[in-house]
Amino acid sequence: MRVLIKSGTIVDPSEHLELKGDLLIEDGIIREIAPEISVPGAQILDARGCIVAPGFIDLHVHLREPGREDVETIETGTHAAAAGGFTAICAMPNTQPVNDNRAVTRFILERAREVGTVRVYPIGAITQGLNGEALAEIGEMREAGIVAISDDGQPVMNAQLMRRAMEYARQLDIPVVDHCEDKHLSAGGVMNEGLWSLRLGLKGIPAAAEEVHIARDIILAELTGAHVHLAHVSTAFSIELVRQAKRRGVRVSCEVTPHHFTLTEEAVRDYDTNAKMNPPLRTERDVRAIHEALADGTIDAIATDHAPHHPDEKALEFERAPFGIVGLETAVSLAMDRLVHQGIIGWMRLVELFSTNPARIANLPGGTLRPGTVADITILDPTHPFIVRAEQFRSKGRNTPFEGWRLTGAVRATLVAGRMVYHAHFP
Numbered sequence: 324m325r326v327l328i329k330s331g332t333i334v335d336p337s338e339h340l341e342l343k344g345d346l347l348i349e350d351g352i353i354r355e356i357a358p359e360i361s362v363p364g365a366q367i368l369d370a371r372g373c374i375v376a377p378g379f380i381d382l383h384v385h386l387r388e389p390g391r392e393d394v395e396t397i398e399t400g401t402h403a404a405a406a407g408g409f410t411a412i413c414a415m416p417n418t419q420p421v422n423d424n425r426a427v428t429r430f431i432l433e434r435a436r437e438v439g440t441v442r443v444y445p446i447g448a449i450t451q452g453l454n455g456e457a458l459a460e461i462g463e464m465r466e467a468g469i470v471a472i473s474d475d476g477q478p479v480m481n482a483q484l485m486r487r488a489m490e491y492a493r494q495l496d497i498p499v500v501d502h503c504e505d506k507h508l509s510a511g512g513v514m515n516e517g518l519w520s521l522r523l524g525l526k527g528i529p530a531a532a533e534e535v536h537i538a539r540d541i542i543l544a545e546l547t548g549a550h551v552h553l554a555h556v557s558t559a560f561s562i563e564l565v566r567q568a569k570r571r572g573v574r575v576s577c578e579v580t581p582h583h584f585t586l587t588e589e590a591v592r593d594y595d596t597n598a599k600m601n602p603p604l605r606t607e608r609d610v611r612a613i614h615e616a617l618a619d620g621t622i623d624a625i626a627t628d629h630a631p632h633h634p635d636e637k638a639l640e641f642e643r644a645p646f647g648i649v650g651l652e653t654a655v656s657l658a659m660d661r662l663v664h665q666g667i668i669g670w671m672r673l674v675e676l677f678s679t680n681p682a683r684i685a686n687l688p689g690g691t692l693r694p695g696t697v698a699d700i701t702i703l704d705p706t707h708p709f710i711v712r713a714e715q716f717r718s719k720g721r722n723t724p725f726e727g728w729r730l731t732g733a734v735r736a737t738l739v740a741g742r743m744v745y746h747a748h749f750p
């Protein structure tokens with residue numbers, strides 16, 4: 324089984340490599356990269372004009388199975404991931420039941436093996452039932468295969484419990500993926516607190532709700548020596564806190580979502596529930612700070628926070644609709660269009676944000692094209708137009724604020740262990 328990817332621009336930050344040339348895959352393993360390879364009988368994949376990168380990894384996905392298979396399943400979610408250019412995804416534990424014990428972890432891994440298109444790495448809960456009261460069976464889940472712990476969706480408000488979780492995670496050598504939100508400060512809020520929330524008469528969530536919690540957990544990371552990965556940072560001061568912590572050598576990393584680098588709170592103006600997410604869309608100033616931090620390395624990763632909801636739930640009035648949007652099938656095109664083509668970051672940095680850094684953060688295989696490693700590969704066509712059409716999503720979710728957007732840059736193909744799991748049908 325030989326696959327030869329011909330004439331692409333090969334971009335691999337892990338090897339500091341940017342090269343026009345060919346990449347040979349043999350039995351699911353990357354064999355060789357060179358300006359020109361010819362292998363008689365190999366399956367040829369023409370990558371002229373395309374970027375050939377190590378497989379993209381999404382650290383933040385809500386798959387909804389077990390429990391809400393009407394909204395998303397491991398099968399549909401991994402199909403969506405493949406179409407979005409991802410070869411691996413991390414699955415958040417807020418399913419029904421919660422992934423807070425090894426039985427659920429095993430179920431997810433087994434389902435992913437049976438029906439999954441891309442690799443699925445479960446994240447275990449920090450606390451039982453995400454209740455914030457007692458630690459989950461973290462050690463058992465680690466043995467069963469979790470790669471991180473998180474109560475995502477629910478902040479761990481008890482600092483003592485969080486300290487113990489961090490100590491545990493440090494011993495097990497896994498990161499704590501941290502949803503930072505002071506629940507008392509955010510209580511009842513449905514969008515960013517500011518001019519727009521006043522104008523629209525909606526209760527706001529202040530930036531401080533996120534920043535207070537980030538400050539606390541940076542302090543706890545410093546105290547425990549644990550690796551804390553901050554999920555979906557959204558404010559300028561959150562980023563400043565991360566920048567300072569990194570300078571002090573604290574083991575902190577962070578991710579940002581495509582909606583937070585693309586949209587502002589103004590998107591809520593027509594009470595569009597597809598602009599309702601947590602953390603909420605922020606201000607112009609915050610978006611600028613995110614762009615700077617994407618460019619200067621303060622932000623480590625782009626993650627989608629893919630959160631499918633039933634159309635009936637999102638059709639509720641703004642205050643009552645659930646938080647969250649889908650993201651797997653729009654993230655990479657948004658990043659190409661809004662970041663690379665706008666000159667905010669280059670291709671090397673894009674691949675770092677989507678592949679090399681996520682692999683390092685969660686200690687996952689991949690994130691590299693080094694010969695001898697597994698052939699998880701994402702191929703992008705930087706100039707091909709991509710029009711967002713929710714009805715064409717592989718995901719069951721349709722809740723996107725980007726419907727109808729015309730973007731430049733599309734996913735051309737996705738390969739997992741050398742096997743094509745997605746191939747775009749354009750000339």
Ligand SMILES: [Zn+2]
Nearest residue numbers: 475476502554
């Ligand atoms: Zn979250």
